[in-house]
Amino acid sequence: MKQTETAKKKISYDKIFPFLLISPTVILILCFMGYPIIRVFYLSMQNYNLKNIFANGYVGFDNFVKLFIKDELFWSSAAITLKWVVSQVGFQLVLGMIVALILNQKFKGRGAARAVALVPWAVSGVLVTMLWTLMYDQSSGLINDLLMKTGIISEKVAWLSNANTFFPAVVVAELWRGVPFFAINILAALQSIPEDVYESSSIDGCGKIKTFIYITLPFLKESIIFATLLRGIWEFNSIDMIFTLTNGGPMNQTTTLPIYMMKTAIIKGNYGYGSAIGVVTFLFLLVFAVLYIKLSHYGGEKNEL
Amino acid sequence: MNYKTKKQIAKISFVYIPLLIIVIIVLIPFLWALSTSFKTLPEFTSETIQYLPKKLNFDNYIFVWTKSGFAKYFVNSIVVSFSSVIIISLLCICNAYALSRYSFKGKNALIIMLLGTQMMPVILYIVPMFSVFKNLSLIDTPLALIIFNVLLQTPFNTLLMRSFVNAIPKEVDEAAMVDGAGKLTILIKIIMPLLKPGFVAVTAFGFIGCWNEFLVAFTFIQTQKKFTIPVGLKSMIGEYSVNYPALAAGSVIALIPPVILFAFIQKYLIAGLSSGSVKG
Numbered sequence: 227m228k229q230t231e232t233a234k235k236k237i238s239y240d241k242i243f244p245f246l247l248i249s250p251t252v253i254l255i256l257c258f259m260g261y262p263i264i265r266v267f268y269l270s271m272q273n274y275n276l277k278n279i280f281a282n283g284y285v286g287f288d289n290f291v292k293l294f295i296k297d298e299l300f301w302s303s304a305a306i307t308l309k310w311v312v313s314q315v316g317f318q319l320v321l322g323m324i325v326a327l328i329l330n331q332k333f334k335g336r337g338a339a340r341a342v343a344l345v346p347w348a349v350s351g352v353l354v355t356m357l358w359t360l361m362y363d364q365s366s367g368l369i370n371d372l373l374m375k376t377g378i379i380s381e382k383v384a385w386l387s388n389a390n391t392f393f394p395a396v397v398v399a400e401l402w403r404g405v406p407f408f409a410i411n412i413l414a415a416l417q418s419i420p421e422d423v424y425e426s427s428s429i430d431g432c433g434k435i436k437t438f439i440y441i442t443l444p445f446l447k448e449s450i451i452f453a454t455l456l457r458g459i460w461e462f463n464s465i466d467m468i469f470t471l472t473n474g475g476p477m478n479q480t481t482t483l484p485i486y487m488m489k490t491a492i493i494k495g496n497y498g499y500g501s502a503i504g505v506v507t508f509l510f511l512l513v514f515a516v517l518y519i520k521l522s523h524y525g526g527e528k529n530e531l
Numbered sequence: 532m533n534y535k536t537k538k539q540i541a542k543i544s545f546v547y548i549p550l551l552i553i554v555i556i557v558l559i560p561f562l563w564a565l566s567t568s569f570k571t572l573p574e575f576t577s578e579t580i581q582y583l584p585k586k587l588n589f590d591n592y593i594f595v596w597t598k599s600g601f602a603k604y605f606v607n608s609i610v611v612s613f614s615s616v617i618i619i620s621l622l623c624i625c626n627a628y629a630l631s632r633y634s635f636k637g638k639n640a641l642i643i644m645l646l647g648t649q650m651m652p653v654i655l656y657i658v659p660m661f662s663v664f665k666n667l668s669l670i671d672t673p674l675a676l677i678i679f680n681v682l683l684q685t686p687f688n689t690l691l692m693r694s695f696v697n698a699i700p701k702e703v704d705e706a707a708m709v710d711g712a713g714k715l716t717i718l719i720k721i722i723m724p725l726l727k728p729g730f731v732a733v734t735a736f737g738f739i740g741c742w743n744e745f746l747v748a749f750t751f752i753q754t755q756k757k758f759t760i761p762v763g764l765k766s767m768i769g770e771y772s773v774n775y776p777a778l779a780a781g782s783v784i785a786l787i788p789p790v791i792l793f794a795f796i797q798k799y800l801i802a803g804l805s806s807g808s809v810k811g
Binding site: 240243245248250252255259261262266324325328329331333337339340342343345348349350351352356358359360361366402406410413415418456459460463465466470487488492497500501507508512 | 542545546547549550553554556557558559560561563564567575576580622625626628629630632633635641644645648649650651652653654655656657658659660661662663678679681682685689714715739742743744745746750761764765768775778779781782785786789790792793794795797798800801802804805
């Protein structure tokens with residue numbers, strides 16, 4: 227009788243154990259990430275402005291109506307976000323693939339070359355701003371100097387405020403940091419391709435380009451889908467670099483949706499309207515997230531006890 | 532031209548030359564900041580650009596370290612990053628072990644939740660939490676940063692750690708279980724010592740993430756003496772908009788820890804991703 231009881235106790239402890247392990251994280255996430263998301267929905271239906279507290283209160287869908295109908299900056303921010311994400315992910319994929327293929331070759335000093343070529347991954351957005359501000363500076367930047375000396379430009383360009391150059395300039399700075407991310411992901415995937423696949427293709431007499439298209443690419447397909455979606459979302463959300471480099475300007479032309487939300491809520495203190503931008507962003511990303519999880523087939527396990 | 536020289540030429544033009552270009556593009560911004568950090572202000576603003584400083588003068592470093600408060604920012608960043616990383620590592624081991632060894636109800640929901648946290652812009656969590664943190668008097672405290680660092684870094688590092696747990700054969704657990712060891716004992720006494728590489732990888736990447744975190748610190752820290760390095764740098768842009776050499780010196784100080792850490796542990800990241808930590 228007693229024995230079965232301890233056995234029962236043991237079974238329930240067995241069942242609880244994994245939950246005990248994960249509970250601190252789950253509680254933290256629910257409190258500090260789950261709750262804020264609910265609260266963002268609540269705030270989005272409020273007039274909640276630190277600068278004008280007397281007008282605060284429930285306003286229903288007013289914020290959204292204003293956002294979709296009257297707010298040109300919202301639509302331009304959405305368009306800029308799209309332009310930003312597409313250009314970042316596109317270039318990062320192509321350049322990251324090239325870098326990964328080169329770093330995957332066998333050569334002397336490969337470890338050191340990898341460490342150097344991939345290191346911008348570890349550099350923060352604010353530091354990217356610092357490094358590239360020094361590079362882009364109109365009078366004392368290295369880029370103007372080199373381009374003048376090689377005769378590519380005839381007068382010094384104000385890269386970050388000139389209407390034709392600020393967007394490409396910001397894109398290049400972020401690419402410097404983003405390409406290594408892609409390269410790391412693709413490099414990891416390249417290493418999981420079994421050697422004998424290549425051996426048989428070289429016996430069959432496939433050329434290098436054919437081998438790449440018919441053997442390497444299909445193996446990389448899943449990693450590419452994963453990295454592209456994840457990177458798309460991260461670039462969508464990125465604030466640090468754009469905020470510190472151009473502060474969303476000139477003329478709001480680098481204001482993406484998260485930057486618009488940050489400026490509205492944190493800088494201007496308009497939490498209600500800022501939250502409405504957040505809700506729209508949330509729903510937009512949710513669609514992406516569902517798509518992403520479906521594509522990546524997450525959760526298949528083999529190593530359970 | 533025989534086969535060998537042909538191969539040699541191919542290697543130079545398809546591997547070494549592109550590699551050289553990549554390394555140059557990566558290194559130039561670093562080297563330019565390093566060179567600028569040793570220049571005097573007149574040297575920096577002179578009509579013709581000098582690629583190298585006339586001599587190594589450390590005035591800019593001394594200036595940012597003592598006058599601009601970098602000594603404080605550095606200590607603040609260290610305190611916040613270290614405390615966060617300790618918590619992150621512990622949580623990651625627990626989560627990764629549960630995910631790797633057990634099937635339990637809501638496991639997929641947990642993975643989706645972990646991934647979901649990576650999908651949302653951080654600003655979406657910050658805005659609604661501002662008033663909550665205000666009520667809890669967490670504004671302007673390192674604790675606010677530690678909480679967010681733990682939240683932002685734990686999900687990815689859990690998945691990274693899981694691939695390291697997966698690499699330990701489950702027979703190890705089973706053998707210990709047969710010997711009568713309890714579940715917690717197995718985790719602490721048997722699995723954790725085997726997880727050293729995973730532990731190194733997760734602490735390093737967690738540290739880089741915490742060290743670089745800007746948005747939360749920028750929002751929640753208001754007094755200058757509590758700034759972390761990224762916020763301190765940002766405040767310098769406004770303060771010394773002309774003093775680029777000092778800005779460069781501050782950047783170099785901020786760059787040293789993450790760059791050195793990364794150089795040593797990049798192979799772990801590639802290995803961790805390669806064995807399917809994030810791909811599932």
